[in-house]
Every structure is written in structure tokens, then in C-alpha cells.
Amino acid sequence: MHELSLAQNIMDIVEEQCRKNNVNKVTALWLELGVLSCVEQSALEFCFEMITKDTVAENCQIHFIPIPALAYCWQCQKQVEIQINHNACPHCNSTHLQHRMGNELRIREIEVKV
Numbered sequence: 001m002h003e004l005s006l007a008q009n010i011m012d013i014v015e016e017q018c019r020k021n022n023v024n025k026v027t028a029l030w031l032e033l034g035v036l037s038c039v040e041q042s043a044l045e046f047c048f049e050m051i052t053k054d055t056v057a058e059n060c061q062i063h064f065i066p067i068p069a070l071a072y073c074w075q076c077q078k079q080v081e082i083q084i085n086h087n088a089c090p091h092c093n094s095t096h097l098q099h100r101m102g103n104e105l106r107i108r109e110i111e112v113k114v
């Protein structure tokens with residue numbers, strides 16, 4: 001499952017941060033999730049719950065921050081926001097786009113209990 005390896009990656013980063021900062025309890029996580037990333041939020045939460053059992057992040061809350069899909073349109077020569085499953089510029093309908101954002105999965109913030 002795709003989400004399981006993503007959850008594992010996030011957990012690796014969280015654990016590394018906790019070791020560095022001497023933290024032994026993570027209470028919440030804020031994740032930036034691009035709308036084009038094809039990540040199933042509920043599946044990711046499920047996997048995360050599974051792998052965080054008996055770790056510093058057990059029972060931690062996960063908050064998703066949606067990141068819009070942005071692309072650079074060569075025709076309009078500016079950055080435009082594109083819709084999911086619609087690979088054309090909303091202004092000129094050109095498909096000559098260069099994707100800039102929308103595929104990411106990133107940790108924005110880690111809330112810990114000191």
C-alpha cells in the first residue's frame with residue numbers, strides 16, 4: 001500500500017526530530033497535502049495509527065492542510081491554479097503547463113508534550 005510507506009517516511013522524520021530535541025510524546029501533526037498527490041487521507045491516517053503504536057506518536061492527532069495545485073502557464077506567462085483531473089489552464093485552456101505545486105506531502109508542524 002502506497003500510504004503505508006508514506007506514513008513510515010513521516011514517522012521516520014518525526015522520530016528523528018524527537019531524538020534531536022529530547023521529546024518523548026508527540027500529540028499532533030500538521031501535514032501539507034497537495035490535492036494532486038493521490039493520497040487517501042483516511043488510508044494514511046489508518047496506516048499511521050498502525051505504525052505509531054507503542055511509539056512517541058501513539059494516538060497523535062493528524063491534521064491535513066490542503067495545498068492547491070499550481071502550475072505555470074506558458075501561454076498566460078503566469079502562475080495559475082488548476083483543478084483536479086483538469087490539466088488545462090483555467091484562463092486560456094492551454095495544456096502547456098509546468099507543474100509547480102500540488103504533489104507534496106510534507107510535515108508543516110509537530111506538536112509535542114514537554
Ligand SMILES: [Zn+2]
Nearest residue numbers: 073076089092
Ligand atoms: Zn493560460
